[in-house]
Amino acid sequence: MTGPQVTPTAVPAAIPGSRLEGAPRAARRFDVAIVGAGPVGTALALLLARRAPQLRIALVDGRGPLAGYDDPRTLALSHGSREILARAGAWPHQGAGLDCTPIRHIHVSQARRFGSTEIDHLDHQVPALGYVVRYGSLMRALDAAMSCLPSRVAHAPPGEIGNIDARRESLEADDSAGLHHFRPYRAIALRQDAGEVTLTLGTSIDDHAQTLHATLAVNAEGGLFEGQTARARSRDYGQTALVGFVTCERPRAGWAWERFTPDGPLALLPQEHGYALVWCCSHDEAKRRRELGDVAFLAELHAAFGDRMGRFTAITGRAGFPLGLNATSHVVDGRVAAIGNAAQTLHPVAGQGLNLGLRDAFDLAETLVRDARHGVPGPAALTAFARRRRADRGLTIRITDLLPRVFGIDATPVALLRGMALAGLDLVPPLKTAFARQMMFGQRG
Secondary structure: OOOOOOOOOOOOOOOOOOOOOOOOOOOEEEEEEEEOOOHHHHHHHHHHHHHOOOOEEEEEOOOOOOOOOOOOOEEEEEHHHHHHHHHOOOOOOOOOOOOEEEEOEEEEEEOOOOOEEEEEHHHHOOOOOEEEEEHHHHHHHHHHHHHOOOOEEEEOOOOOHHHHHHHHHHHHOOOOOEEEEEOOOEEEEEEEOOOOEEEEEEOOOOOOOEEEEEEEEEEOOOOOHHHOOOOOEEEEEEEEEEEEEEEEOOOOOOEEEEEEEOOEEEEEEEEOOEEEEEEEEEHHHHHHHHHOOHHHHHHHHHHHHOOOOOOEEEEEEEEEEEEEEEEOOOOEEOOEEEOHHHOEEOOOHHHOHHHHHHHHHHHHHHHHHHHHOOOOOOHHHHHHHHHHHHHHHHHHHHHHHHHHHHOOOOOHHHHHHHHHHHHHHHHOHHHHHHHHHHHHHOOOO
8 A cells, every 4th residue: 555755634623612622733653553443453453452552553443433243244263363362352261252153073075075074173172173253243342352451542533523532532642652543544545664654544524634653554454355456476266255144954063064066165154053154156156046046045055065964944145255365475565564364365265364364463463562572663573573474374375275276176086186185184183183273273483
């Protein structure tokens, strides 16, 4: 994200009649500015604010209050991601935590071919291999954790009447340590030089509402594959992820299913009283299936999945998302780092996209916190972060790129080799353990 050289602008004007009217203009300066307040950006902000409260952190959030809480999209969080969210304060170690459904067993197979494997949580001494949550529930938990921070300042544009007190605090303690939450603002330009990063923020009514200066900046504003600019490593799979919520006759509590079909991977994730469906297939097939009546759609799903849970009885919320790989070759450029979907967008096979992004956030926080013990972290900390992420990021990208392409080849010799590989996981326990731990925790660099 680049833009022209910008100059500091004033903080939002005071509301007429308040004691802020006529307050002096002040520059906004921070140690770290995070652009994007989805799960990955917010988790990073929380980790930094909790572990390095002396840092001045800006979180640029385009959402309005409560925005996204009703978002029904399904996310699969690994056990490792649960631990990261717990450290961020968004998943209490005691109590119910997030509204979620645990995954305790995973069954992987290929349709109409031999070869399958099962992964059980007891074999890995974890309460669950992963958890299925709704996007809205996760954002609600992250926002609740932010509201509990002892040093959080809310910044809202002029006219946001409910935030008068927050703006008063921000003007009187402009350089205070802690988390400064700019909402709803969007970053419309970013420029760096040898000494700092300059960000221009805008709102829906003002395209130059704020200017922030930061020692370091983090881009956590990734978006979906279909709306992204092509990066160094890009691949269009020619597939759509057809998603929805299904119920069946004989659900198996705690079981998740990944079935590789000639069309593409088909995943069923336990959720509440049914299953979240992710069915990857060609764009034309996805369009045709979205337009089918419920009975015909469920019959096709049964034919592709098999009879392990009986007939599928209902489908709701059908939607489709184009799939592709889009990854940067370098996650750091000078004083700016990219994490989550801003660094890499992946195929949903094995559900690694968000989990990899949360590991990005955790490793970046660890690196910055370590350097913050000796002062304000600088570009050297980002170089160390990039080095730390290289192994995990590279391996996860390769796995999620290779699996859908290899399992998409329907030739018999290739199918036999795949079946042998799946069966081999059960015959070589250390290999199966290594695969399961990669999916749960990634590689430690």
